[in-house]
Amino acid sequence: MITLTPAYKDVPLVGSPLPEIPLPTNCPGCGVGLDREELADRAYVCDCGHHFEMRGEAWIAFLADLDSWAERWADIRPHDLLNWRLPKPYSLVIDQLRSEGLNEAVRTGTCRLGGRPVWAGVFDFRFVGGTLSIVAGERLARGLEAAASERVPYILVAASGGARMQEGVLALLQMAKVNAAVGRLHAAGVPYFSVLTDPTFGGTAASLALLGDVNVAEPGAKIGFTGPRVIKQATYADLPADFQTADFQLARGQVDMVVPRTELRPLLAHLVDLYST
Amino acid sequence: MTKDDTLTVWQVVELARHPERPYALDYIRRWAPDFVELHGDRLGADDSALVGGVGSWAGRTVMFLGQQKGRNFPERVRRNFGMMHPEGYRKAMRLARQAAKFRFPVVCLIDTPGAYPGAAAEERGIAAAIAHSIMEWFWLPIPVVAAVIGEGGSGGALGMAVGDRVVMLENSIYSVAMPEAAASIVWRDNSRKVEVAEQLQITSRDLLAMGVVEEVVEEPAGGAHTDFDATAKALERTILRYLEALTRTPTEELLQHRYERFRYIDSLIHADADFGPKVGSGPA
Numbered sequence: 001m002i003t004l005t006p007a008y009k010d011v012p013l014v015g016s017p018l019p020e021i022p023l024p025t026n027c028p029g030c031g032v033g034l035d036r037e038e039l040a041d042r043a044y045v046c047d048c049g050h051h052f053e054m055r056g057e058a059w060i061a062f063l064a065d066l067d068s069w070a071e072r073w074a075d076i077r078p079h080d081l082l083n084w085r086l087p088k089p090y091s092l093v094i095d096q097l098r099s100e101g102l103n104e105a106v107r108t109g110t111c112r113l114g115g116r117p118v119w120a121g122v123f124d125f126r127f128v129g130g131t132l133s134i135v136a137g138e139r140l141a142r143g144l145e146a147a148a149s150e151r152v153p154y155i156l157v158a159a160s161g162g163a164r165m166q167e168g169v170l171a172l173l174q175m176a177k178v179n180a181a182v183g184r185l186h187a188a189g190v191p192y193f194s195v196l197t198d199p200t201f202g203g204t205a206a207s208l209a210l211l212g213d214v215n216v217a218e219p220g221a222k223i224g225f226t227g228p229r230v231i232k233q234a235t236y237a238d239l240p241a242d243f244q245t246a247d248f249q250l251a252r253g254q255v256d257m258v259v260p261r262t263e264l265r266p267l268l269a270h271l272v273d274l275y276s277t
Numbered sequence: 278m279t280k281d282d283t284l285t286v287w288q289v290v291e292l293a294r295h296p297e298r299p300y301a302l303d304y305i306r307r308w309a310p311d312f313v314e315l316h317g318d319r320l321g322a323d324d325s326a327l328v329g330g331v332g333s334w335a336g337r338t339v340m341f342l343g344q345q346k347g348r349n350f351p352e353r354v355r356r357n358f359g360m361m362h363p364e365g366y367r368k369a370m371r372l373a374r375q376a377a378k379f380r381f382p383v384v385c386l387i388d389t390p391g392a393y394p395g396a397a398a399e400e401r402g403i404a405a406a407i408a409h410s411i412m413e414w415f416w417l418p419i420p421v422v423a424a425v426i427g428e429g430g431s432g433g434a435l436g437m438a439v440g441d442r443v444v445m446l447e448n449s450i451y452s453v454a455m456p457e458a459a460a461s462i463v464w465r466d467n468s469r470k471v472e473v474a475e476q477l478q479i480t481s482r483d484l485l486a487m488g489v490v491e492e493v494v495e496e497p498a499g500g501a502h503t504d505f506d507a508t509a510k511a512l513e514r515t516i517l518r519y520l521e522a523l524t525r526t527p528t529e530e531l532l533q534h535r536y537e538r539f540r541y542i543d544s545l546i547h548a549d550a551d552f553g554p555k556v557g558s559g560p561a
Contacts, residue, residue: 082478087464134543141540163432165459168477169489172453175432176439176539179412184536187416205404206432211412225404225432226394230461234394244399254402
C-alpha cells in the first residue's frame with residue numbers, strides 16, 4: 001500500500017464515468033449487497049477491498065479524463081490466417097466477438113490523465129483471453145513507436161493469457177515485435193508504466209508487460225509465465241495458495257508495487273510528473 | 278527443398294524430437310573443435326539446459342549459445358530436457374554482452390520444448406528473464422544468427438532466436454506452443470496434439486512460407502540423426518554464408534535491419550495475397 005502525497009488528491013479517482021460491468025448481487029469479498037452506481041464511482045472496488053474485473057472500455061474510461069480518449073488504428077482487423085478449424089473455427093470466434101462489440105485484444109490511443117497527455121494500450125481479456133495477436137501486436141508497436149517519437153509517456157494495462165494459439169508462430173513473434181518497440185521507447189528516454197491486472201500470463205508477461213520502468217500490480221492479480229493448471233500437469237507440484245499473486249511477485253522482485261485501483265490514477269499522475277524531464 | 282513430401286506433420290514432430298537427433302554440442306564440437314565452454318550467469322547459478330562458449334570457426338572467434346538436450350536419461354535430467362530456467366536466459370545475455378565487447382558474432386542453436394514450466398522458474402522470474410532477453414537482443418551490436426535444430430517451442434525458444442537471420446533444419450519445428458500445450462490450451466485436452474499440430478503450421482516449410490525464417494537447411498534422407506557429419510556440414514555452409522555477409526554490414530544498419538525484421542515479421546500478410554487475407558489497413 002502507498003500513501004498519496006496531498007498534491008495528487010485533486011486527480012479524480014476515475015477519469016470518466018465508468019460503463020456498467022457485469023456484477024454479482026453481493027460482493028464475493030464481504031457478502032454485502034452491491035450498489036452499482038456507487039461502485040462505478042469507486043472504480044468498481046468494494047469497501048472491503050475486493051476489486052471487480054474491469055475490461056477494455058471500462059479501463060479506457062477509467063484512465064482517460066472526460067472526452068480525452070482518441071482511439072487509433074481501431075480499423076485493423078484480425079483474420080483467420082491458418083484456416084483454423086478445431087475445436088471451433090477461428091473465423092467464427094472472431095465474428096462472434098466482433099458482433100458483441102469487442103474490437104480485438106488490445107485497443108490503443110491517446111488521452112489525458114489528470115491533464116497530462118499519455119499514450120495508452122489496454123488489453124481486453126474478453127477477446128480470446130486477451131491474447132497477443134497480430135492485430136494486438138501491431139497496435140501496441142505503433143503506439144509505442146508513436147509515444148517514443150512524440151516523447152509522451154506510455155501506460156499499459158495488461159490482462160492476457162499469452163500468445164494466441166489460432167495465429168500460430170506469428171502470434172509468438174509479436175513478443176519480439178512489441179519488445180523491439182519497447183526497447184526504442186526506453187532508448188528515447190520516454191517513461192513506460194505497466195499496470196498488471198488479473199490475469200497476466202504467457203507471452204504477454206514474457207514481453208512488454210514486465211518491461212515497464214515501473215510495474216504496478218492490482219491487488220490479487222495473478223501474474224506469471226506458465227499457468228497453474230499447466231504447472232500441475234507438467235510437474236505434479238503442490239502450489240502455495242499465494243502462488244503468482246501480485247504480492248508473490250512483489251516479494252520476488254517482479255513488480256514495484258501493489259496498488260489498489262482507487263489510488264492508481266493519482267499514482268500514475270505522480271509518476272508521470274516525477275519521470276518527465 | 279523437402280525430398281520426402283509424404284511425411285505427416287506428426288512424423289516431422291517425431292523427427293524433430295528423435296532421441297538420436299544431433300544436439301547443440303554435436304554441431305558446435307564439429308564446427309569448432311577448440312570450443313571452450315563457459316558457465317554461469319554471475320548472479321548465482323548455471324543452467325545446464327543452455328551451453329555457451331567460444332570457439333574458432335572459419336578463421337574467427339564465435340560465441341556459441343545452444344539449448345542442449347541429454348543423450349541418456351541421467352543427462353536428460355541434468356539438462357532438464359532442454360528447458361531453460363531464468364538463469365539460462367541471464368547466462369545467455371551475459372555471454373552475448375561479452376561477445377559484443379570482443380565483437381564476436383553469436384550463433385544460437387534452438388532446441389527446446391519451451392522454458393521450464395515449473396514453480397521454481399516462476400519463483401525466480403522466468404517471464405521477466407525472457408522479456409529482457411528478447412528486448413536486449415535488439416541492441417547487441419554484433420551479428421546474430423539463430424538456427425532451429427530440433428524443437429523451437431514457444432517463448433522459451435524465441436528468447437534465444439532474435440537473430441539477424443533465422444534458419445531451420447528441414448525436420449525441425451517452430452511453434453507458438455508445443456502441440457501438447459496448444460491442445461491443452463484450446464481444447465483442455467492434450468491428447469488432441471496431432472490435430473492441433475496440423476493446424477498450427479509448424480514445419481520448416483510453413484515457417485519459410487510465412488517469412489519467419491530465411492532458409493530451410495536440407496537434412497540427409499531419413500533425417501538428421503542418420504548422418505551427423507552431413508547435417509553439420511550443411512548447416513555450417515548456411516550459417517557461415519550469412520555470418521560472412523553480416524560481419525561486413527555496418528553496425529547501425531545491422532541493428533536497423535534486425536528491428537525491421539521483427540517489427541514487420543508478419544508483413545507477408547500485407548504483401549502476399551496467397552498467404553491468407555490481408556490485415557486491415559496499412560501503416561497510418
